[in-house]
Amino acid sequence: METQSIAKNLVYQRKLKGFSQEELSEKTQVTVRTIQRIEKGDVNPHLQTIKLLATALEIELDDLMILENPKQENIQTKWLLLLHGTPILGLILPLCNILFPLFLWIHKREDNVLYDTHGRKVINFQISITLLYLLSFVALVTIEGWGFLFFIAVIPFSIIVTFINIFKAINTQKCYYPLSIPFIKTNAIAKMIVVLVGSVTMLTPSKTDAQTIKRLDGSSISTDSLTNKINQLVNDAKIQGIAVTVFNNNKVVYEKSFGYKDYEKKLPFNETTNIYGASFSKAVFGVLVMKLVEQGIIDLDTPLESYLPKKIHEYKPLTRWHDDYSALKKDSLYPQITARMCLSHTTGFPNYRWFESDQQLRVLTKPGTRFSYSGEGLIYLQVILEKITGKNLEELAQEFVFKPLQMNRSSYKWQQKFALDFAYGHNTIGEKYEKDIDNEPRGAGTLETTALDFGQFLKAVLDHKILSKKSWNELFKNQINIKSKRQVGALSLEDGTQNDGIQLGYGLGWGILQTPYGFGTFKEGHGDGFQHYFILFPKAKTGIMIMTNSDNGEGVFKELLEVAIKDIYTPYEWQNYFPYNRK
Structure with missing residues (x-):
């Protein structure tokens, strides 16, 4: 990340929203001291910290950080390859050209802006091409001659576009999908899809499924926000491993571990680790x-x-x-x-x-x-x-x-x-x-x-x-x-x-x-x-x-x-x- 650019963007967005540093701190749980250091360009903030700030300011993440350099975590080629390549499985398994990249996008969208952007484009294209294929089938049986050509052209077209974007994404971290209808365009639509898919696939609740944690003063914090905050603290304070359990109404409502039991070997630390x-x-x-x-x-x-x-x-x-x-x-x-x-x-x-x-x-x-x-x-x-x-x-x-x-x-x-x-x-x-x-x-x-x-x-x-x-x-x-x-x-x-x-x-x-x-x-x-x-x-x-x-x-x-x-x-x-x- 370019520290000075983030500093200028944060100052601009904060003042645009009319927040003081203290007010922004209260909304994000990021300390005033940390906000001051970011705005001065003294620190290179963690991705989780930027997410907290962007959420509180009600702006996109890339309004604070530069899209061409979004790496708080390393951009892994394998995730771009999977996002762009898994739709090919739709040739064998119906609708998997949509479902596989959809689940990958839901899993990785918050890890990096690039994953989110590429994922949306892949899913939009695959939904569009699937609708186009259905239209071509209708044309096949209703339009003599041209309907057949339309029908046999759709699949080769989608395969060619997919392979071109696989190579383009790996080599340049950019992609272009023509004829795409922007089904997933806004964050509101994206969140609706994530919630819909989550409610369908997650049949049994887990301890961290509670949407909010009730705090002593009657206020609440979402489990996602707490997780983001812990990730930020672990990174900033250089903590090798941490486990956090929260109780509400005498029940465990949050139970999560972070980091490593052996930092040198990068062995993960979890709730059952002695x-x-x-x-x-x-x-x-x-x-x-x-x-x-x-x-x-x-x-x-x-x-x-x-x-x-x-x-x-x-x-x-x-x-x-x-x-x-x-x-x-x-x-x-x-x-x-x-x-x-x-x-x-x-x-x-x-x-x-x-x-x-x-x-x-x-x-x-x-x-x-x-x-x-x-x-x-x-x-x-x-x-x-x-x-x-x-x-x-x-x-x-x-x-x-x-x-x-x-x-x-x-x-x-x-x-x-x-x-x-x-x-x-x-x-x-x-x-x-x-x-x-x-x-x-x-x-x-x-x-x-x-x-x-x-x-x-x-x-x-x-x-x-x-x-x-x-x-x-x-x-x-x-x-x-x-x-x-x-x-x-x-x-x-x-x-x-x-x-x-x-x-x-x-x-x-x-x-x-x-x-x-x-x-x-x-x-x-x-x-x-x-x-x-x-x-x-x-x-x-x-x-x-x-x-x-x-x-x-x-x-x-x-x-x-x-x-x-x-x-x-x-x-x-x-x-x-x-x-x-x-x-």
């Missing part, structure tokens, strides 16, 4: 613990060490590191820790012991008094539960969560069956990390799952399955108010008021915030090459889940949340979710 869940593990673990509370195995407010016949630091470690509590021998605070404190991140433990200068575990603040994000706290609770029940974490999770919800490709440990289809994590420049497959099961962060499986889990949460209503209410009850400026890092030790408006707090393994649409509950996931987020609004029966295998993933969360469901409440600064285009 992906490292990172701290999504904690959300599942919170539900598991509440199930054990329901069964009377553990109480939320009983000091955990009191369940054991001896001190936790007296046990010989059975794992490489995570159940080694020898460093707590001289610690006087840890015996106060309860399950409630572990799940609400108020144990006083650091996030992980290796963040300490001597890599030794200790309690840093009085248990139960301050939010301090801690994977160690959940692991401590896990170890206690394993000793109480005589079962390991994986056995408990399979019994009470994964199997009841048919999460057949989810586990707290790597399974060999995952090797057939799994996602690599990628760094900020697209290089893949080595896959870690030797983690010992830990409730704080070793979950392996899929977008499909975890979507089922979140739907079960919205439907209040697995647990009783009383347990769900307890899990989502705010246990601790959060004042820290950041969730982790140096600023987590400093307090501020920026999240007072949403009454930020923590439940039992899940973050909690308040909105005009009821409370929201969320969880992040962050590891090398994997960045995830979900937020549910149970009273509004709405939610979204985002899973990525890229260190660039978090850079699109704020914009995607706002576009998809109008979530303007997620505390993205507290979570260090800074937009990819923020300078």
Whole structure:
């Protein structure tokens, strides 16, 4: 694309329609900053971005971009060959001279202006020549002599024109079909045909067939617009793979994946690809613990060490590191820790012991008094539960969560069956990390799952399955108010008021915030090459889940949340979710 030409065209068309940059941003969900950069010629915009702008301005795509150079994706000769060549099959199969190019055009028309233009011309010609053939047949039986010549000339004429245009399209990307009646001339007619064909051929609805997604504020967005927006974000933020699931009325109404599980080999990422869940593990673990509370195995407010016949630091470690509590021998605070404190991140433990200068575990603040994000706290609770029940974490999770919800490709440990289809994590420049497959099961962060499986889990949460209503209410009850400026890092030790408006707090393994649409509950996931987020609004029966295998993933969360469901409440600064285009 010629950046300067697009810049001038956008300025002209925007002013012609009387839109300010802010108004155009609101109509398209393209940020004001991006529009400003396009109009200055500072960026080469993605095709999906131009589509969003053209749609909002109610103009043709080629009013913004130059037809002779429409390549955001490479023009593939094979598609032009198929568009112009498949009508020949109509010599064997009746009407296939129309149907084959029609279906190709419907499939590819939005990918590139050239496909759309060529497709229309091919279909118009084939419909015209078919009508001409019917007229020639009438002439054959009604006009002696000339009717026969007319009849035998139609098919050779159509074949000659077709072959000429095959070679012309491949070599010059241009075509000319004489005697064509412009049946498909306007976008309105084109859209009518697409809808008609779609309604005839698509007999069973899929999860992405919902025409619109209802957002928190009552507005809506079409699934096509959301897909276009995600494609734009994936391209601009350089995200290798992403899966997005949206819930309306407690049902999955949008479920789609983009990009690659292995960017180097260009292997596609999909909803059934296994992906490292990172701290999504904690959300599942919170539900598991509440199930054990329901069964009377553990109480939320009983000091955990009191369940054991001896001190936790007296046990010989059975794992490489995570159940080694020898460093707590001289610690006087840890015996106060309860399950409630572990799940609400108020144990006083650091996030992980290796963040300490001597890599030794200790309690840093009085248990139960301050939010301090801690994977160690959940692991401590896990170890206690394993000793109480005589079962390991994986056995408990399979019994009470994964199997009841048919999460057949989810586990707290790597399974060999995952090797057939799994996602690599990628760094900020697209290089893949080595896959870690030797983690010992830990409730704080070793979950392996899929977008499909975890979507089922979140739907079960919205439907209040697995647990009783009383347990769900307890899990989502705010246990601790959060004042820290950041969730982790140096600023987590400093307090501020920026999240007072949403009454930020923590439940039992899940973050909690308040909105005009009821409370929201969320969880992040962050590891090398994997960045995830979900937020549910149970009273509004709405939610979204985002899973990525890229260190660039978090850079699109704020914009995607706002576009998809109008979530303007997620505390993205507290979570260090800074937009990819923020300078």
